[in-house]
Amino acid sequence: MRARAAAWLHAETLLTGGGGLLVSALVLVPVGMLLYTSLRVEEFGEAAYFSLVKYTEFVLSPRILRSIANTLIVSTGATLIAGAFGIALAWIHARTDVPGRRLLEPLTLIPFFLSPYVGAIAWSYLAAPRVGMLNGWLRGLLGLDADPLSVYNRWGIVWVLALFFTPVMYLFVVGSLRRMDPALEESARTSGSGIVETARRVTLPLVTPAILSGAILVFVSSAGEFGVPLALGSPYKIETMTTQIYNLTSGSAIDYNASAALSSVLAALTLTFIIIHRRVVLPRGYTTITGKGYRPRLVGLGRWRWAALGFNLFYLLMAVILPLAALFLVSISVRWEGRFDPGALTLANYAYVFTYPLSARAVWNSLKLAVAGATISMALALVVAYAIHRGRGRGRAVLDLVSSLPVGFPGIVLAMGILVAYIRTPLYSTLWILLIGYVTRYLPYGQRMVSAALLSLSPELDQSSRTSGASWATTLWRISLPLLKPGILAGWLLLFVIFLREFPISVLLYKGGLEVLSVAVWYFVEHESAVRTAAVAMVQVVLLLVAIWLFRRLAGTDELAV
Amino acid sequence: MRIALAVVLAAVAYASHGWAAEDLAKLVEAAKKEGEVHYIDALNQPKTHERLDRAFRKKYGLPDSFKFTHTLRGTGEVVATVQQEIKAGQHTIDLVWVGAPAFYKAAAKEGALLPYVPADWKLYQQAVARAGVEADPPNWIVPAAYAFVPVWNKKCPGFAGVQVRSWKDLANPAWKGKMIIGDVRKSFTYAATWAGMEAGLGKDFFPRFVEVTQPAIFFRTEESLQKVMSCEFPIQLWQLSGRVYQRAIADSTLDLGVAWPEEGVVMLGVPMAILKGSKRPNAAKLLMEFLLSEEGMTEFIAGEGVFSLREGFKVPDAVRKYTPEMSRVKAMPVNWGTLTIPEVRRIQGDFRKILKVD
Numbered sequence: 017m018r019a020r021a022a023a024w025l026h027a028e029t030l031l032t033g034g035g036g037l038l039v040s041a042l043v044l045v046p047v048g049m050l051l052y053t054s055l056r057v058e059e060f061g062e063a064a065y066f067s068l069v070k071y072t073e074f075v076l077s078p079r080i081l082r083s084i085a086n087t088l089i090v091s092t093g094a095t096l097i098a099g100a101f102g103i104a105l106a107w108i109h110a111r112t113d114v115p116g117r118r119l120l121e122p123l124t125l126i127p128f129f130l131s132p133y134v135g136a137i138a139w140s141y142l143a144a145p146r147v148g149m150l151n152g153w154l155r156g157l158l159g160l161d162a163d164p165l166s167v168y169n170r171w172g173i174v175w176v177l178a179l180f181f182t183p184v185m186y187l188f189v190v191g192s193l194r195r196m197d198p199a200l201e202e203s204a205r206t207s208g209s210g211i212v213e214t215a216r217r218v219t220l221p222l223v224t225p226a227i228l229s230g231a232i233l234v235f236v237s238s239a240g241e242f243g244v245p246l247a248l249g250s251p252y253k254i255e256t257m258t259t260q261i262y263n264l265t266s267g268s269a270i271d272y273n274a275s276a277a278l279s280s281v282l283a284a285l286t287l288t289f290i291i292i293h294r295r296v297v298l299p300r301g302y303t304t305i306t307g308k309g310y311r312p313r314l315v316g317l318g319r320w321r322w323a324a325l326g327f328n329l330f331y332l333l334m335a336v337i338l339p340l341a342a343l344f345l346v347s348i349s350v351r352w353e354g355r356f357d358p359g360a361l362t363l364a365n366y367a368y369v370f371t372y373p374l375s376a377r378a379v380w381n382s383l384k385l386a387v388a389g390a391t392i393s394m395a396l397a398l399v400v401a402y403a404i405h406r407g408r409g410r411g412r413a414v415l416d417l418v419s420s421l422p423v424g425f426p427g428i429v430l431a432m433g434i435l436v437a438y439i440r441t442p443l444y445s446t447l448w449i450l451l452i453g454y455v456t457r458y459l460p461y462g463q464r465m466v467s468a469a470l471l472s473l474s475p476e477l478d479q480s481s482r483t484s485g486a487s488w489a490t491t492l493w494r495i496s497l498p499l500l501k502p503g504i505l506a507g508w509l510l511l512f513v514i515f516l517r518e519f520p521i522s523v524l525l526y527k528g529g530l531e532v533l534s535v536a537v538w539y540f541v542e543h544e545s546a547v548r549t550a551a552v553a554m555v556q557v558v559l560l561l562v563a564i565w566l567f568r569r570l571a572g573t574d575e576l577a578v
Numbered sequence: 579m580r581i582a583l584a585v586v587l588a589a590v591a592y593a594s595h596g597w598a599a600e601d602l603a604k605l606v607e608a609a610k611k612e613g614e615v616h617y618i619d620a621l622n623q624p625k626t627h628e629r630l631d632r633a634f635r636k637k638y639g640l641p642d643s644f645k646f647t648h649t650l651r652g653t654g655e656v657v658a659t660v661q662q663e664i665k666a667g668q669h670t671i672d673l674v675w676v677g678a679p680a681f682y683k684a685a686a687k688e689g690a691l692l693p694y695v696p697a698d699w700k701l702y703q704q705a706v707a708r709a710g711v712e713a714d715p716p717n718w719i720v721p722a723a724y725a726f727v728p729v730w731n732k733k734c735p736g737f738a739g740v741q742v743r744s745w746k747d748l749a750n751p752a753w754k755g756k757m758i759i760g761d762v763r764k765s766f767t768y769a770a771t772w773a774g775m776e777a778g779l780g781k782d783f784f785p786r787f788v789e790v791t792q793p794a795i796f797f798r799t800e801e802s803l804q805k806v807m808s809c810e811f812p813i814q815l816w817q818l819s820g821r822v823y824q825r826a827i828a829d830s831t832l833d834l835g836v837a838w839p840e841e842g843v844v845m846l847g848v849p850m851a852i853l854k855g856s857k858r859p860n861a862a863k864l865l866m867e868f869l870l871s872e873e874g875m876t877e878f879i880a881g882e883g884v885f886s887l888r889e890g891f892k893v894p895d896a897v898r899k900y901t902p903e904m905s906r907v908k909a910m911p912v913n914w915g916t917l918t919i920p921e922v923r924r925i926q927g928d929f930r931k932i933l934k935v936d
Binding site for chain 2: 058079080082083144145146147168251252253255260263265266270351352353354372374439440444445527528529541542543544545546
């Protein structure tokens, strides 16, 4: 009995057990409250009661079924296009002699770090009917009467989602290509197969698990994306599940119970795909994919390498250059009427953004939350990763499952759960509730970084230290942590960037005075002019680009490899 | 008998002065001790709040340490936020000021409003009755009103010579794909306007208008006015004349048309109430006193350009160019008594059906 008590009081047990319990509470409380709220009917001024009516009547109503259909359509479309871009770019970078590879690769990843909502706003400046910059240019160039482009439809949503989620697919496939033994491909080419045939019959099948993993993650991310359909769909009669969830918490006909029911359905959809990924895709073994890195012989494309470069540049033009240029040009304009006027430029919009209390406050709140959130997340991630991969407790598998659950919950769904869970607590209407939302949703990202670093460390190092008489705490502090530092730092920086641009959780949980950058952008869209909106969006973009540069300097691209 | 009558008259006099009205000096001191007041509304732009802030502090000698906080959200979001706080018993907001009578009725029924009548309310009662807007003192009062009117950008191609005399002029096939309508699904005030116009113009007005113009749907008046100014959507069915006034003040090169159709407009009162759960009730009462005072109303109207319901209030010339004197505006009647939350939901269902939107 005493020995058992001593074991429980051991620092390792306390820390990992306590951390595990905290993470489980963080995840399970809002999920539980979400389900609970979805089974209630609570009208203002009336007595509340339990009922399935929000599922049977509301979720199954034609308009909600249409939003479910829209969600499936845009997610599928985004996955297909992001897949095409991502696989092609990954192959070009990992396998060919395309010029400028070293520079192209980090540039290709920029959209991963930027806000899709800001991207949607930028694309509205480019391709809105009548006032889009590209429309004006194409009308003049081709002598057209009608606008050739419109971003305010399902295709526009699919296009912007695809551009911003291409790096996800890219990362999965390029990592897989780099870990692949090139002997099979070289054998195929030696036997007379051309580049395309080798790629089609040898390379692609071998990276299929990576493609499936990327596709599932892109699909789930697209289904859960809120900012893009909010900007490009909702005002033009296209609602998705995420915009409907938001409408039910912010319009004049608020209905938290219906919002919770729809959130639960969306969570069930995305979780299903995550479970398929973990159970079906991940365990598929291909003995040619190993933990070693290879340096395959690059495929010489000849003249086609310029086409490959052109394709990469086309992606960068669409995903990075045009949107950022549009934002910048609008942000330095006196007023926006669809045409850039070099004779009417100003920096007054930036002056307004930096002196307007809301946006100035938003920058400060974002930085505070990003620093605190990344620090707390990585501390918890370390504890959880240690418990799962080095611990001896019986709940490791459960902890592994619970701590990765948030990946399957779109941000707005989890935010809904957190809102109903904490609305009656002192945390409501404080930055703490935002912090809880951020940490809960994005902990798996940090945990993945730490887990990857931990798994690459031999347990023998810990064992040697313990055998030599060092305590668990000393071993952790003096042996493990220094070796894990690069992974922890990479995770911290990644989370810092993600928190700086976080939107769905922020817009649902913020209150006046607690605005963050993404909320400031949204506020400016709703209440300010286009030129000031572009200015505040540029401020967010610049902060993110600085953070990305820091990330690359300190962590390197390899830390993003999957 | 005479004594009883005197007592009744005194009670009425006290009640009409404000049965919750207290000695102003004591109220100011109590508000200063509370140190802060937070109001939420759907109208006041940041510049208007700055004007109110300066005048509020000056009128009552409030120190710099006194926090005067304002949250601006859409009508529906204001209601959602306040309802959320009432349900949760968590009150960060002291005073709510939004055009949603149905919400106030429900909140009053729930006992969520603090009864209070400011001293100057007596100067508003006649205009409130004339405008046909609903008030329920001491639960909630209505010091101002606005109406949604057609607005267009004369500088957009094809819109230079546009004249709108009747609401029916807006169902113009030439404006197909160029029109904006407010999002009735998200706003009580749009829903009330829809109801009033349907009653005044006939049930076939909106189906015909939508069929002919295929309008885009925007919620925030500022955002939709931006679309009009950029010519992305050169004309909109419902906009606040006060927003046009604000833009014109900021940019004299703008050339926006505003119409006050001959059939009249739906006059929307903007009720105001203090929340019972407010942690700063005295500061909230003082704010209400200020907003109804001559100084407060002057700053508010100069900022927002809407209708003041204060008797004898002199509308600034710059505002009158866009928002005429109330006496010159024909009001479409609205049966406010029937505009309950379930009725608003029915209207929103009609909107969805006619606009073919979810």
